[in-house]
Amino acid sequence: MSSLTEQFKRSLVVAQKNVKIYYLKGPVIVFGLVFPLFLALAYVIGRNIPLVEVLPGLIGMTTFFTATSVGPSIVPWETRSKTLERLLCCPVALWTIICGDMLSSFIFGLIISVIPLALTLVLGIQPLNFIVLLLGLIIANLCFAALSVLLSAYPPTDIPATTMMLSSLVKFPLVFISGVFVPVEQLPQWGRVIASISPLTYFTDMVRQLFINKGFYPLAVDFLALIAFTTAFVLAAIKVHEKTLTKRMS
């Protein structure tokens, strides 16, 4: 068996450990579900917006917030408890651990984001192409999980609250510039430029197209953008983690 396959297997072991320790906790699951719902309600209440118009944003937010909910805090937490040192003493590469952290965020995000998707089906709202939507959900979760491990890389702190606060500073503005509440086509030109730098824009745009057949970018662009963001986030996360590792260990 090649060492790459063996390292990937070990990533799955890290992911399994993360799910057990960090994700299968009541408050984490409740946060993943309730928080996007409250944001959506805050937007909808008092305004006459059809449910089908709200759902793409709700699915986008749920996916984004769940896939990035815990990931940024894992490395700081493990730095503090010295368990990161334990993992790194084992025959695993740093990228193996990062990949494991990303996989656990991905699995959690995917499971939780299926719930609002199921809700749409229960309410009789059918996507134009279910398979494409599922593929989109997978790549979006991968992308946001990659963002979460990048957010955990800097600063090389052992205080999870610091990372969580900084990641909130990144995450919240992204929600407001990504066409979640106001579709990209309704944004002014400068708004569209800003929206184009957010990965969430492409996922929300994709979901809108698949539910209400309205989108700003072609579906292929949405997919390619999400793949490009995922690749960039993963590479950046590995690079920054490598650079900051000695500081974490000292």
Add this chain to the structure above:
Amino acid sequence: MKYVITVGELTKHYGDVRAVDHISFDVKEGEIFGFLGPNGAGKTTTIRILTGLIKPDEGKAFVAGYDVLKKPIEAKQHIGVVPEVSNAYVDLTAWENLALIGKLYGVQPRKLKENATKFLKEFGLYEVKDKLVRAFSKGMKQRLLLCMALVNDPEVLFLDEPTSGLDVESARLLREKVTRYNKDGKTVFLSTHNMEEANQLCHRIAIINHGRIAAVDTPENLRAQSMELQYIEVAFSKTVDTQEFSENPSIIKAVSAGNKVRIYTAAPSSVIEFLVEYAKKNNVRILSLNSMMPSLEDVFLKFTRGKEAVIQ
């Protein structure tokens, strides 16, 4: 003689601080190699480099035949590590911790189950294997860490202050297990502050100070190299004036405490003759007289703080 660890000119800086400064040493297969040094001497940095946690700025390090810098995964595949600070997952059970580490080493499921059961029983943790580590005492956590370090049947075991802060019983158990593991032909790299532990366990010892290796040898040879630290402890029937002692060229220093005098000398037989003469001349009796070899602690102090720190 096969070397399991080879270190050459290893250097590591943290900013302006040179934590490890061009150190070189070898560890033979099947030996317990002690790594002694005061706090901040560079022990943990050296272990972290050898276990692939951090990269050195200069130098080479080979573990189990693999270059730690070029093939860290392969090198780590052959080692087990008990770090300075307890770092088992407290939200997992003892069994889950062992399973996690075993899987990260790629140990086959059947072998993993067999090893986990064997070590948990050996270290008296089998009955609590399904309890969260959070509820474990410090001694239990330390025993679990040793189980975790052994679960992959490593060739080399790195122990960083393994008995620090442990109760006597747990420390003794750990030392027994390390000795037994070594008797199976495995190599142990032991960083410790405990001189008695080093003296009892180690075949050879390296003393590191300010990031540099001050000495590497067997405990016996290190003592032999420090014969100026041997002393005679003599008790007289009454308090004596040691002024006359300092005039004897064989006496390096005489320190009195009540009717007892500690005399540092490189020539104990001539000093004993002098003491007998002195007693007769001054009409005092010698109640007891012991010739003492330097302890490992004396040797350590000599290499880390100078001879004066011992003879004071």
